[in-house]
Amino acid sequence: MTCEEFERVLPEHEGSHTIEQQSHLKSCAPCLELVADLNAISEQAKFLQDTDEPNPRVWNSIEIALRQEGLIREPESAPFLVHSQPRRRRLAWLIPAGALILLMFGVMQYKRAPVQSVAQKPVSASAVSVIADASSLDDQQLLEVVSKHAPAMRASYAANLRDVNSYIRDAEESVRIDPNDEQAQKYLMDAYEQKSMVYEMAMDRSLP
C-alpha cells in the first residue's frame, strides 16, 4: 500500500485500520504522524459545542474548496455543507476542516479561559500545538487552492500568511514565557482571529 492509497481510504476508517493499513503505518512515519494528528483533531473537535459552530460561510467555503479538490462528489442539488448536518459531521476527519475547527477552537479556548486556569489546562496548550503542526500543511493547501483559481493573488496570500504566522509565533512565545499574562493570551487570540480571516477570505475570494 502506498501513502497515496492510504490517504485515500483514511477518512473511511475512523479510528480502526485494516491489517494492510496497519502494516503500512508500521513502515511509514509520515502517515503515522498524519493519523496521530487526525486523532488529536478528532478528539479536540468533540469539545466543540453546537453553539460554537463557525460561521456558515466557513462551512460553505470548506465544502467548495473540497469539491474543487475532488474530495467531495455530491449531486449539484445540495451544494453547501451548511445544509447537511450529517455530512458535515462525517467530514470532521478531513484535514482542512479539522484544522479550521481547531483554529476556531483555539481562539475560543483562549476567549473562555480565565487568567488563572490557562497554565492548568493542558488541553489548550496541546490544541494550540496541534494547530501549529497542521498549520503549515493547511497553509500549503490553501495556497494551492488560491493558485488554481486566482494565481495572481498567491503571492499576496503567501505574504499574508507569513505575517500572521509570525504574529502567532510571537504571541505563542509570550504565552509560553508567562502563561498567566492576560495580554499575551489576547495577542494569541487576535492572531488566530487574523489567520481565520485570511483563510475565510482566501477561500471565498479564490472561487471562480
Added chain:
Amino acid sequence: MMFSSMRAAKVVVIFALAGTISAAGETRQQLHFKVGRKPSISINNQYGAVSVKAGAKREVAVIAILHSDKVEIDQSHRGNRVDIVSHLLAGADQSTGQVDYEVVVPADANVTLTSMTGPLHAEKLHGDVVMEGNTADVDVRDVSDAHVHVKTLNGPVTLTDIRDGHVEITSLGGDVILTSVSGPLVSVNSSSGKIRYDGDFGDGGEYNLTSHTGDILATAPSYASIDVTARSEQGQVENDFQLQPKHTSFPIKAGSAFAGTVGKAASSVRLFSFSGKIHLKKR
C-alpha cells in the same frame, strides 16, 4: 411596533424597474426595491466600488455600472432582505468583471458590503454596517447607534464620526484611522498596519487597539476620561498625559509600558503592540 414591522416586511413589493443604457462597453442598470423597516441589504461585488448612502425610508435604489458583458448582476428580494451579487462569467478578470455600485438605502438599513478591490463606502446610516475586502479601501462615516464591523487584508480603513458604535475592525496590513469614533466597544486588531485614533474616547466605552508590528497613535483632548494601559513588547511607548497610577497585572517597564487614569476614568483604553511604537498624545 413589532407587528407593524412584520406587516411592513410582508407587504414588501419589488417593482424591479430596470433601465439599461449601454455606452462604451459599460452597462448601467438601475434596480429598485420596496422594503420595510430595518431591511437587510447585502452587496457582494468581486471587483469594484460599492457606495451606500441613506435615502428614502422604504426604498432601496441601486445604480450599477457593469464594465463589460463578462459580468452580470444577480438579485434576490425575500422578505425584508435584498441580496445583490456580481456574477462573474467565464473569462472575467479584475477589469472586465468590475461593477461599480451606488446604492441608496433607508437610514435604518443593515448593510453588508463585500468587495475584493473596493473601495467600500457607507455614510449616514444607523443600521449595522459590515464590510469585507481584500485590498479595498474602507470608508465609513456619520454612523450612529450601530455595529460597524470591518475586515480587510491589506486595505486601509477609515472611520469618521461613529457615535454609540459597536466597532470591530480586523485588518492584516491596512492602516486603520479612526476619527471621532466612540461607543461601548471600539476594537481594532491589526497585524502590520498602523492604527490612529483621534477622539475623546467617549463616556464608558471599551477601546482596544492592538497591533503586531504597526505603530499606534492615539490622540485625545485633555478632558478625556480614561483608564489607560499601554504596552509594547519590543517597541517604545510615549505618553503626554499626567496619569494617576493604577495597578496592572504585569510589571511596568519604563519606556515600554504605562498605565493610569485620567479624569474619572470612564472609558477603558488598552493600547498594545508587539514591536510597534505607541504614543498617547494630548491634543
